[in-house]
Amino acid sequence: MEVVLTIAAPVFGLAILGYLAQAFGWLKEGASQTLATFVFNFAVPALLFRSTAGEPLPHDLPFTYLLAYYLPTLAIYGLGVLGSRYLFRRTKMESVIGGMANSYSNLVMFGMPLVLTTWGTVAAQPFFLLVAFHALILFTITTVWLEMLKARSDAQGEGLAALTAKTVKSLLANPIVISLAAxxxxxxxxxxxxxxxxxxxxxxxxxxxxxxxxxxxxALRQYRLGGDLMEATAVSLSKLVIHPLLVWAVMTFLFDLPPLWVAVGTLSAAMPVGVNVYLFSERYGVFQRRAGSVVLITSGLAMLTVTLVLILLGVSG
Structure with a gap:
């Protein structure tokens, strides 16, 4: 119970306050995007640079750590695609969004405050290593897959070349990547x-x-429950339960990583679905109502599941 009172409740309480402020009209339209821009472009780079500038990078650990997180993450991505396609009979494009929803964590806006509140700046290095590659890996895979499904066969090469150039350019201009490297x-x-x-x-x-x-x-105020709620619930449980369990098992038994790095990776995987999944669904015109439902359901259930994860990780508050 102490972990709920000292860590989870205050963190989620701030999110609830933001939701109520938007619901009652105390914030102007677009305020959440302005806040997100400030966090991403200024506050996070400052915190990240300060926490890494005086902390040597562990020898030979980051690559193993990234592999230990993204192997199970991509595995559950694939399982999500198969589940959407063959269990819920979705189209191929819908299934790709379903796979992304199974594996894409809200690391920046939910994960970052929780990780830093729980362990402090000592956890910044392992956490931001995940953040630096998170969108790069999952955005690229999802975009390439969706573009290949919708593009004509004779235009695929040109599309992929342009995507590669755009991805590299975005990476080099990413404030988190820049501050991490610096x-x-x-x-x-x-x-x-x-x-x-x-x-x-x-x-x-x-x-x-x-x-x-x-x-x-x-930002969560804009989403509504809709679509097939059974499917949305199944995806939500997969994201909040199976994903962190799989990451923890791989990091612990296959790679034998340090306890703090295992804990940060596991908690990161336990985060609710990031809103970018919904943005992808809107961009490609598929899975929108289900994606909005998944964002809402996982964000609502996260306090319960994150608290359970923290308890299992031995965090007492």
Missing amino acids: GILYGQTGWGLDPAIDRFLELLGQAVTPVALFGTGA
Whole structure:
């Protein structure tokens, strides 16, 4: 019960406050997007650079850690595609969105505050390594797959080449990737941070948790339950239960990673479905109502499932 009172309840309480603020009209339209932009472009890079600039990267660990997280994540992505296609009889394009919903965690707006609240900045390095590759891997796979399904066979090569160039360009301009790389490189110099700069980055980084959660709650106000709720519920349970369980098992028994890194990876996998799944469904005109339902259901159930995960990981508050 202590973990609920000291970690989960305050975190989800901020999201609920944001939801109510948007519902009662206390926020202007588009406010949640403005908050998200501030978090992603300013607060997160400051926190990430500060936490990595003075912490040497563990030798030979990141690649193994990334493999231990993304192998089970891609496995459950594939299972989600098969389930949507053959169990719920969806089209191929709908099934791809279904697979993404099974595996795409809301790492930035939900995961980041929870991880940092639970373990502090010591968890920043393993967490942001996942964040740096999360959208790159899952966005690319989903986009390529959907584009291949909708494009003519003679236009696939051109489409993939353009996608590759766009992906590389986006990666090089990504604030999280830039700050992660800059922090790691600076950390190797051993110079340390000037006290004034360190305090500036600390103050900016402290805005991550409250602003991200408040903004996420406000953004959730736009979604509604609809479509096949049985399918949406099945996808939600797969995301909140099977995904973290699979990541934990792979990290623990196949790769034998340090406990903190296992815990961060497991909690990251236990996050609700990210809103980008809904944005993909809107972009391609498939699975929209179910995607909106999955975002809402997982966000609503996450307090219960995340609390359970924290207890199982031995976090007492």
